[in-house]
Amino acid sequence: MSEMMRAVLCKDPGQLEIIERPMPERREGEALVRIRRIGVCGTDMHIYQGNQPYFVYPRIMGHELSGEIVETSKNSKLNVGDEVYIVPYLHCGNCIACRVGRTNCCTSLKVLGVHIDGGMCEYLALPEPVLFKAEGITLDEAAMVEFLAIGAHAVARAQVKPGQRALVVGTGPIGVGTSIFAKLAGAEVTVIDGREDRLAFSTSQLGVSHAVKLGPDDAEQLKSISDGEFFHHVFDATGNPKAMERGFSFVAHGGTYVLLSIVQGNISFSDPEFHKREMTLLSSRNATLTDFATVMKAMREVHVPTKAINTHRAPLWDAAARMPEWIRPEAGTIKALLEL
Ligand SMILES: [Zn+2]
Ligand SMILES: [Zn+2]
CATH class of the missing domain: 3.40.50.720 (NAD(P)-binding Rossmann-like Domain)
Incomplete structure (x- = not known):
């Protein structure tokens, strides 16, 4: 594995740039994930267009994510090669909301790709509790779990x-x-x-x-x-x-x-x-792990027309060219996926 990886950085509104940055360092309790699909969300479009208030640039966007496990911590429930979906909400676990299981409205919630750098890149090191095996669904579907949740x-x-x-x-x-x-x-x-x-x-x-x-x-x-x-x-x-x-x-x-x-x-x-x-x-803010499980079950039981919902796709490295097209109402975009 090389020391550097590529990522798409939103430098300023309207400006996406392919950059090189160091590979993330995996800490104990984390797994290294090779990102495979990134759903493009309304939030990303707002960030890109510069109408997401209080947003801090530059930022690597991407919070609707699926990928493949490359490296795990000791005694992990995950295995190298597992396909996973990622819960992009990093909650504190201690605040008044977290203490009663309302992790979706944690007082210090950090959302990947919004408050901290997200998944428009080759690799992310993430705490294992936010990684879930995408058993019985495709990588495309796994990247659609979050917005449906x-x-x-x-x-x-x-x-x-x-x-x-x-x-x-x-x-x-x-x-x-x-x-x-x-x-x-x-x-x-x-x-x-x-x-x-x-x-x-x-x-x-x-x-x-x-x-x-x-x-x-x-x-x-x-x-x-x-x-x-x-x-x-x-x-x-x-x-x-x-x-x-x-x-x-x-x-x-x-x-x-x-x-x-x-x-x-x-x-x-x-x-x-x-x-x-x-x-x-x-x-109603974000979603809890229960909601993610609800979506997984519905997808496995084929209640979600994921192929019809995924209207557009492109390689991640073409994001700068494709995102402006996908924003136009004439494009009829419901969900666009970037892939690696
Ligand atoms: Zn979203
Ligand atoms: Zn909290």
Whole structure:
């Protein structure tokens, strides 16, 4: 093994550069992973475009990762050659959230590729507890576990029950994951979005019951779909403050509103409307190991149309050329994978 490895560095917004840097040094308790697939996420696109607030450049992006074990610690549960998926959330294990198992909202959470350098490189040395054998799934699928786990987490937060109605607002990758797991939980799923290609995808590939296009009569449509009652569970996956505010009005009396979106600044809502529904309002951040396991099980049981979701791919070293293309709505990107 050479002393140096290659990586793709986001030097400044809009600037991706192939660099050489020293191979990571594996410490005891860590395994050395050869990175094989990197999913490109909305967060990466924001980092690349320079609209991720407070983000510190330069940074090696990449948090949707799968790879192959090259070296392990002593008495490891992993073996050289194992294919793994990586849980990119490095939590402290001691804080108030970690102590009750809410590792996804650790007070000092470090996400690979966001707060610390991530996986757009040849090798990473990582603590063994964040590495999981990708048994029964492909390397492509293993790199898609993380973003789907975010949807699984939101559905688990809402405690969706069979026969309930769920509305997923926003049909990007996070909305896709949310729709899949709401449906698996037994809900009748409706999606709403402004993009017809994505609505069509939700209907044909995810089997949602109703797909509503944003427009002047969309609220009327949502009302009639739900027999005038609106939805037990509304999930916002838009990243848009106006949409987040509007979503309150689609929640049924006694229902739950889950915000997966995060935006800068405040959002507001009508207190009387909120109160009369006795609405439960939840945020949903990242995912826990349980959610990752939920996704693995669903993939093994072939409930996730991973081939259809993975719309684009390229070698990692072509990232600088391909990322600007994938951002354009005309590209129809759902999930792009970079490979090594
Ligand atoms: Zn992501
Ligand atoms: Zn913690």
